[in-house]
Amino acid sequence: DAGVIQSPRHEVTEMGQEVTLRCKPISGHDYLFWYRQTMMRGLELLIYFNNNVPIDDSGMPEDRFSAKMPNASFSTLKIQPSEPRDSAVYFCASRAGHLSSYEQYFGPGTRLTVT
Amino acid sequence: GDSVTQMEGPVTLSEEAFLTINCTYTATGYPSLFWYVQYPGEGLQLLLKATKADDKGSNKGFEATYRKETTSFHLEKGSVQVSDSAVYFCALSGLDNNNDMRFGAGTRLTVKP
Numbered sequence: 001d002a003g004v005i006q007s008p009r010h011e012v013t014e015m016g017q018e019v020t021l022r023c024k025p026i027s028g029h030d031y032l033f034w035y036r037q038t039m040m041r042g043l044e045l046l047i048y049f050n051n052n053v054p055i056d057d058s059g060m061p062e063d064r065f066s067a068k069m070p071n072a073s074f075s076t077l078k079i080q081p082s083e084p085r086d087s088a089v090y091f092c093a094s095r096a097g098h099l100s101s102y103e104q105y106f107g108p109g110t111r112l113t114v115t
Numbered sequence: 116g117d118s119v120t121q122m123e124g125p126v127t128l129s130e131e132a133f134l135t136i137n138c139t140y141t142a143t144g145y146p147s148l149f150w151y152v153q154y155p156g157e158g159l160q161l162l163l164k165a166t167k168a169d170d171k172g173s174n175k176g177f178e179a180t181y182r183k184e185t186t187s188f189h190l191e192k193g194s195v196q197v198s199d200s201a202v203y204f205c206a207l208s209g210l211d212n213n214n215d216m217r218f219g220a221g222t223r224l225t226v227k228p
Contacts, residue, residue: 033215043221070123091159093159102209104216108158
């Protein structure tokens with residue numbers, strides 16, 4: 001299995017631009033999570049989906065952030081407009097719903113820099 | 116609410132030293148407990164897990180035992196290597212149909228030759 005795939009691995013953009021981060025979960029996994037990691041705030045859960053449906057988006061910072069999961073093998077996290085304080089590493093993770101141990105598998109992350 | 120507290124770092128050890136990273140949790144039920152490791156520039160990788168009291172998770176020489184009486188899941192390794200240098204996260208999940216995972220703040224370990 002290829003694991004969770006994220007793209008791009010690095011993104012540098014200017015303030016005010018739209019940024020789209022992409023994630024492909026592990027095949028057969030029906031939960032997908034988006035996290036943000038910064039030195040100041042650590043690892044934060046932004047949103048998670050179950051069977052492509054958003055379940056909890058209480059961690060999404062503000063209306064500039066949106067996430068979609070149009071099918072079981074693809075999700076996007078969009079920031080519009082981007083701001084310098086959005087600079088962070090964004091991780092996608094997935095897990096299988098039938099596993100009772102709840103372990104999540106993480107992608108390599110997208111390092112976003114907003115100048 | 117449900118949470119995880121782990122010892123603050125950074126931790127610096129010499130090669131072959133004994134490692135302990137403390138982790139305690141607060142939970143209303145019986146969560147599954149995890150240790151994840153993050154190497155520089157990479158995502159988090161599951162290191163080991165335990166799903167019920169007295170279970171011992173182990174992997175790559177690391178061990179942790181689920182202690183319900185002390186609500187702890189301390190990570191240990193008898194002899195660390197330079198390649199173990201990374202950030203270690205304690206986490207819990209599986210409470211009250213809550214599907215998210217609660218992470219500790221992470222402990223940075225540096226092993227010197």
